[in-house]
Amino acid sequence: MTATPLRALFDAQHRASRAQVEVPLLLRRERLWRVRKLLDGHAPALAAAVQADFGVRSPRLTEVADLFVLRALLSHTLRHLPRWMKPQKVSTPLFLQPAQARTERQPLGVVGVIAPWNYPVQLALAPAITALAAGNRVLLKPSELTPHTSAQLAMLVAQFFAPDEFAVVQGDAALAADFAALPFDHLVFTGSTAVGRKVAQAAAANLTPTTLELGGKSxxxxxxxxxxxxxxxxxxxxxxxxxxxxxxxxxxxxxxxxxxxxxxxxxxxxxxxxxxxxxxxxxxxxxxxxxxxxxxxxxxxxxxxxxxxxxxxxxxxxxxxxxxxxxxxxxxxxxxxxxxxxxxxxxxxxxxxxxxxxxxxxxxxxxxxxxxxxxxxxxxxxxxxxxxxxxxxxxxxxxxxxxxxxxxxxxxxxxxxxxxxxxGVGDSGWGAYHGEAGFVRFCHQKSVLVQSRWAPGALLYPPYGARFDRVMGLLRRWLA
CATH class of the missing domain: 3.40.309.10 (Aldehyde Dehydrogenase; Chain A, domain 2)
Known part of the structure; x- marks a missing residue:
C-alpha cells in the first residue's frame, strides 16, 4: 500500500469519527462481538498463519499466548464496559458549591496501532479491542516480518468491519514511517526502544499522544x-x-x-x-x-x-x-x-x-x-x-x-x-493499557461543571472592595 491510499483510509476514519462523536454502548458491544466471531470462526487459520511465519510455532502455543489472551480480554471488556462508560462524579470544593461536577469518557477518534511480530495476533488485536470498546475507529499496521499473519488479519478484518470502522494496512518499514506520521488521535506502538524513539518523534510533529510498549532487560x-x-x-x-x-x-x-x-x-x-x-x-x-x-x-x-x-x-x-x-x-x-x-x-x-x-x-x-x-x-x-x-x-x-x-x-x-x-517506564515505554486502564487511555476525559443558579461566585467579581476582602478572609481561614 502506498502513502496515498493510506491517507485516504485514515481520512475516511477521521471523517466518520467526527460525524459520530458519541458511540452508544450497543454499537460498541456489537463491534466487540464481531471481533469475537472473527476469533471463534478463524482461530485455526490464524494459528496456521503464525506457524507459517515462524516455521515452527505450535498452534497450541498460539492458542494460549495469543488467542486465549484475546478471548479473556474480550470477556472482561464486555462485562465491564457499561460501568466504564458511565460519567464519573467528582466532589466539588466548598467555594464552588452548590455546583456539580463530573468527567465524561469520550472516544478520542482514530487510534493507530503498529504491532510487532513476536505475538502477531495478540499484540495486534488487544489494543484494537480496547480502542473499539472506547468508541474509536482503528487503523492497524501489523509487522511485515510475519506476512502470512498480517495478510490473514487484513482479510478477516475486512470481512467483519467497514473500512471506516477498523482496517488493516500492510507494508514495510517505509509504510510504517508514513503510518506513524499520520495525525492520529492516539498511536500505540509495540517494539524496540530504538524504533519507539522514531515513532515518538514522528507522532510529536502532530502532537499525537502515544502509548509505547518497548521491552528492555527485565x-x-x-x-x-x-x-x-x-x-x-x-x-x-x-x-x-x-x-x-x-x-x-x-x-x-x-x-x-x-x-x-x-x-x-x-x-x-x-x-x-x-x-x-x-x-x-x-x-x-x-x-x-x-x-x-x-x-x-x-x-x-x-x-x-x-x-x-x-x-x-x-x-x-x-x-x-x-x-x-x-x-x-x-x-x-x-x-x-x-x-x-x-x-x-x-x-x-x-x-x-x-x-x-x-x-x-x-x-x-x-x-x-x-x-x-x-x-x-x-x-x-x-x-x-x-x-x-x-x-x-x-x-x-x-x-x-x-x-x-x-x-x-x-x-x-x-x-x-x-x-x-x-x-513500561522510561526506556521500556510509557502509557499503559489492559482493562479499564486501557479504556481510559483511549478516551478523552472531558471535565464538566454544571453551575447552580445559587452560585456564590459573584461575590468575587469586581469592583473589589470591603465585601471582597471579607469573603477572601473567610476563604483563607477555611483553606488553612
Missing part, C-alpha cells in the same frame, strides 16, 4: 531462601515461551553466588521437563528468521571471546532434525537451544541489548544491595521478577526498584491480569 532476582527448583522451572517457562521472543521474558538472573551449581542443575532439569527435545519439537518455537538467529549467535560469540562461559541446556543434543539444515526445512534449523551464560560483563552486547532469545545470562551477588544497584544502574525495565519467601526482602526490592510491572514468585503472569495496567 531481571529475575533470586533470594537465598527461595525454592530454587520452583524458581528455575518458572524462569525457564518465562524465558523459553516463544523461544524467548517475548518483551517481558526474563532477560537475566541475579543469583546468590553460593547457589551457582544448584541453579544450573535446576534450570537444566526445568528445560528437560518443559522441552524433552529442542530440535523438531513443535512446542518449542523457532527463532523468527535466519537474521534474528545470526544476531543471537553473534551475541554469544562476542561474550565467549570476552571471557564468558556458555553452558548449553539442550536436554537431547543431536536429537530430531539434523543441526544446520536449510531454512526451508520448516524452521527446525532455527530452533536455538537454551543456554546459560556465566561471567557476563557490562561491556558485552549481551548485557546492553534486549536479548529476545533463549539466552539467559546469570550474574551472581553476595548482598542484596549489589543486585538492586545493578538493576538501578541501567534503564528501567518493562518487568521485574523476584523469587523468595522473606516478605521484608521482597518489599525492599519492590520499594527500591522501578519497573513497568512485577510478578513475585513467578514470571509473566502480571500481564495476564486484566485489572492490572500493563506498560
Amino acid at each position: 531481571p529475575c532476582i533470586i533470594d537465598a531462601d527461595c525454592d530454587l527448583q520452583d524458581a528455575a522451572l518458572k524462569i525457564a517457562h518465562g524465558k523459553l515461551l516463544n523461544a524467548g521472543q517475548t518483551c517481558i521474558a526474563p532477560d537475566y538472573v541475579l543469583l546468590p553466588r553460593a547457589h551457582k551449581a544448584e541453579f544450573a542443575q535446576a534450570y537444566r532439569a526445568a528445560v528437560a521437563r518443559l522441552f524433552p527435545q529442542i530440535t523438531g519439537n513443535p512446542d518449542y518455537a523457532a527463532i523468527l528468521s535466519q537474521r534474528h538467529l545470526a544476531r543471537l549467535q553473534g551475541l554469544l560469540q562476542q561474550a565467549q571471546a570476552q571471557g564468558a562461559q556458555v553452558q548449553s541446556m539442550d536436554p537431547a543434543p543431536g536429537a530430531g532434525a539434523a543441526q544446520g539444515t536449510a531454512v526451508l526445512d520448516g524452521g527446525t534449523s532455527r530452533q536455538m537451544a537454551p543456554v546459560l551464560v556465566w561471567g557476563a560483563t557490562p561491556a558485552m552486547a549481551l548485557m546492553q541489548e534486549e536479548i529476545f532469545g533463549p539466552i539467559l545470562p546469570v550474574l551472581t551477588y553476595e548482598r542484596l544491595d549489589e543486585a538492586i544497584a545493578h538493576v538501578n544502574a541501567g534503564p528501567r525495565p518493562l518487568a521485574l521478577y523476584w523469587f523468595g519467601r522473606n516478605e521484608a526482602t521482597r518489599d525492599a526490592v519492590l520499594q527500591r526498584t522501578v519497573s513497568g510491572g512485577v510478578t513475585v514468585n513467578d514470571t509473566l503472569m502480571h500481564v495476564a491480569h486484566d485489572n492490572l495496567p500493563f506498560g
Whole structure:
C-alpha cells in the first residue's frame, strides 16, 4: 500500500469519527462481538498463519499466548464496559458549591496501532479491542516480518468491519514511517526502544499522544531462601515461551553466588521437563528468521571471546532434525537451544541489548544491595521478577526498584491480569493499557461543571472592595 491510499483510509476514519462523536454502548458491544466471531470462526487459520511465519510455532502455543489472551480480554471488556462508560462524579470544593461536577469518557477518534511480530495476533488485536470498546475507529499496521499473519488479519478484518470502522494496512518499514506520521488521535506502538524513539518523534510533529510498549532487560532476582527448583522451572517457562521472543521474558538472573551449581542443575532439569527435545519439537518455537538467529549467535560469540562461559541446556543434543539444515526445512534449523551464560560483563552486547532469545545470562551477588544497584544502574525495565519467601526482602526490592510491572514468585503472569495496567517506564515505554486502564487511555476525559443558579461566585467579581476582602478572609481561614 502506498502513502496515498493510506491517507485516504485514515481520512475516511477521521471523517466518520467526527460525524459520530458519541458511540452508544450497543454499537460498541456489537463491534466487540464481531471481533469475537472473527476469533471463534478463524482461530485455526490464524494459528496456521503464525506457524507459517515462524516455521515452527505450535498452534497450541498460539492458542494460549495469543488467542486465549484475546478471548479473556474480550470477556472482561464486555462485562465491564457499561460501568466504564458511565460519567464519573467528582466532589466539588466548598467555594464552588452548590455546583456539580463530573468527567465524561469520550472516544478520542482514530487510534493507530503498529504491532510487532513476536505475538502477531495478540499484540495486534488487544489494543484494537480496547480502542473499539472506547468508541474509536482503528487503523492497524501489523509487522511485515510475519506476512502470512498480517495478510490473514487484513482479510478477516475486512470481512467483519467497514473500512471506516477498523482496517488493516500492510507494508514495510517505509509504510510504517508514513503510518506513524499520520495525525492520529492516539498511536500505540509495540517494539524496540530504538524504533519507539522514531515513532515518538514522528507522532510529536502532530502532537499525537502515544502509548509505547518497548521491552528492555527485565531481571529475575533470586533470594537465598527461595525454592530454587520452583524458581528455575518458572524462569525457564518465562524465558523459553516463544523461544524467548517475548518483551517481558526474563532477560537475566541475579543469583546468590553460593547457589551457582544448584541453579544450573535446576534450570537444566526445568528445560528437560518443559522441552524433552529442542530440535523438531513443535512446542518449542523457532527463532523468527535466519537474521534474528545470526544476531543471537553473534551475541554469544562476542561474550565467549570476552571471557564468558556458555553452558548449553539442550536436554537431547543431536536429537530430531539434523543441526544446520536449510531454512526451508520448516524452521527446525532455527530452533536455538537454551543456554546459560556465566561471567557476563557490562561491556558485552549481551548485557546492553534486549536479548529476545533463549539466552539467559546469570550474574551472581553476595548482598542484596549489589543486585538492586545493578538493576538501578541501567534503564528501567518493562518487568521485574523476584523469587523468595522473606516478605521484608521482597518489599525492599519492590520499594527500591522501578519497573513497568512485577510478578513475585513467578514470571509473566502480571500481564495476564486484566485489572492490572500493563506498560513500561522510561526506556521500556510509557502509557499503559489492559482493562479499564486501557479504556481510559483511549478516551478523552472531558471535565464538566454544571453551575447552580445559587452560585456564590459573584461575590468575587469586581469592583473589589470591603465585601471582597471579607469573603477572601473567610476563604483563607477555611483553606488553612
